Amino acid sequence: MSETTTDVIISGAGPNGLMLACELALAGVQPIVLDPLEGPSPEPKANGLIGQVVRMMDIRGLFSPNEFEIFDASRAEHPEPIPHYMFSGLPLELSALQNNPMYGWSIPQPRLIALLAARAEELGVRIRWGNKLTDFRTDGEQIVAAVAGPEGPYRIAARYLVGADGGKSLVRKQLGIAFQGTSSDDRITRFAHAHVPEELRTGDGGIEIPGAGRFSFGHNRVERGMFVYAEILPGRPMIGAAEHGCDPVPDDEPVTFDEVHQAVERVLGVPVPITPPEGPGPHALRRTVGQNTLLAEHYRRDGVLLLGDSAHVHSAMGGPGLNLGLQDAINLGWKLAAVVRGDAPEDLLDTYESERHPVAERVMMHSLSQTALIAPGPEVTALRELFSELMQLPEVANHLANLLAGSDVRYAIGDDHPLSGRLVPDLTVTTDAGPLRVAELLRTARPILLDLSGGAAAHAREWADRVDIVTATADDAPAAALLIRPDGYVAWATDDSDIDGLHRALTRWFGPARALAEVTD
Structure with missing residues (x-):
């Protein structure tokens, strides 16, 4: 059996695994x-x-204007906050918020996967489609993975293995992580693409069904369950229903369009004039039995790490899945690359779990809350009425927006400046090259010391081989200087000249100082 060697194996080429691959490649791994x-799903x-x-996708240069304006965002070349969203199917108005953290990008998952696969290949990443991880063993220092490939079984020896292999993760199960x-x-939730008569569509992206009423885009609670309508792609509406108190359906029983159609009619209580989708596929046709909300006890054991659904699964209500998983990948990528290169100690990887595990806990909390609020029953109906009133309060809307956006968790990075531990503001600064957004400075996934007062740059020269030093000016600068990690999070900031704090942050996140001779060699 042949054996090859590499630094990192990623099991799974879904969006999270591919995003991690891009992050590692940008960092030289x-x-x-x-x-x-056999190819992108x-x-x-x-x-x-x-x-x-x-x-964060904008920071990496991956964002493009919405093709389909389901979030009512403008077609600006960089993200702008969306004016409204939803919580458990209840409208959440955001336009009046002073610092609205909710952004939306209506890119369907297959297109996102294709985009990330193309970017990974541009960066030289070896994606082995049709190759399945079947087993692995580790002695704490090296991992040997067994792979089933098109030409037979083989092995790969690596320093690290990342399981991005979904909720039924072989990697997590073999590690024995709870x-x-x-x-x-x-x-039971059932979804399908469907052909919907034009006369049923409303001008605001919803649907009006005779005898049942008018339903908005997204999740709609009714007394018998939940009705879902979403026309993401023009001419390809997604329609679905969730029912409670159902008898189990065998996993091996194929789902049919008629099954989905009947579930929709049971939930709405009226005939619904839909037919199977027209035109080329693939078309959605899916049944989900039950609801799992599960979190891995740990994200890492020695050289094996968990990513995305292998580390957490939860309800899709509110769309938190890719928000969580892709940020996991961006958080892990630069840290793992720094350890592989020898620029940072192994314990830097401990911060992947300490930073991202609490975020997953928050997502599980709000996804379970939304599931509870959409359940049938008069008590829930009354609770929704009350909750809808509360959501009109600006402070409640602001709290929910930050919860859903993932901006309410601040990383404990050891610096008490208000910006530290948070995603860097979307600043425009003026450099020698002219005005640039901070997002543009982070395209290469390298850390940045952004000196906005001219006092910090000279004190970071011993890290110049690992940290880009940018001297600039900015109107209404939020700090005199900021140290920004490759994932866009602020590792240190100062309003004056906290050079000792800068040196501590540089050492903690990017390794010890090096003599100037070493830096310039």
Whole structure:
């Protein structure tokens, strides 16, 4: 059996695994990506990105204007906050918020995967489609992975293995890491693309069904369950229903369009004149039995790490999945690359779990809350009425917006400046090259010392081989200087001249100082 060697293996070429591969490649580490599929998955799943991750995709130069204006965002070349969203199907108005953190990018998951696969290949990443991780062993220092490939089994030896292999992760199971939370099996959700008569569509992206009423885009609670309508792609509406108190359906029983259609009619209580979708596929046709909300007890054991759904699964309500998983990848990528290169100690990887695990806990909390609020029953109807009133209060809307966007968790990075531990503001600064957005400075995924007062740059020269030093000016500068990590989070900031704090932050995140002779060699 042949054996190759690499620094990092990524098991899974979904959006999270591919995003991690791009992050590693930008930092000079070329992983091997394994996926049992023959190519990028065309399966319709997530319908777009929401929250902080949209800004982070912009930071990497991956964002493009919305093709389909489901979030009512403008077609500006960089992300802008969206004026409204929803919480458990209840409208959440955001236009009056002073600092609205909610961004939206309506890119369907197959297009996102294709985009990331193309970017990874441009960066030289080896994506081995049709190759499945079947086993691995580790002695704490080296990992040997067994792979089933088109030409037979082989092995790969690596320093690190990242399981981005989904909720049923082989990597997590083999490590024996507990997957803890709640599960229910009495709720069935069914979705399908459908042909919907034009006369049923409303001008605001919703649908009006005779005898049942008018329903908005997205999740709609009714007394018998939940009705979902979303026309993400023009001419390809997604329609679905969730029912409670259902008898289990065998996993191996194929789902049919008629099954979805009947579920929609049961939930709405009236005939619904829809037919199977027209035109080329792939078309969505999906049944989900039960609801799992589970979180891995740990994200890392020695050289093996968990990413995305292998680390956490939860309801898709509110669209938090890719917001969470892609940010996991961007958080892990630069840290893992720094350790592989020898620029940072191994314990830097501990901050991946300490920073991202609490964010996943918050997502699980609000996704469970939304699931509870959309359940049937008169008590829930009354609670929704009360909750709808509360959501009109600006402070409540602001709290929910930050919760959904993922901006309400501040990383404990050891610096008490108000900006530290948070995603850098979307600043425009003036450099020798002219005005630039901070997002443009972070395209290469290198850390930046942004000196806005001219007092900090000279004190970071011993890190200049690892940290880009940018001297600039800015109107209404939020700090005199900021140290920005490759993931866009502020590692240190000062309003005066806290040079000792700068040196501590540089050392903690990017390794010890090096003599100027070493830096310039």
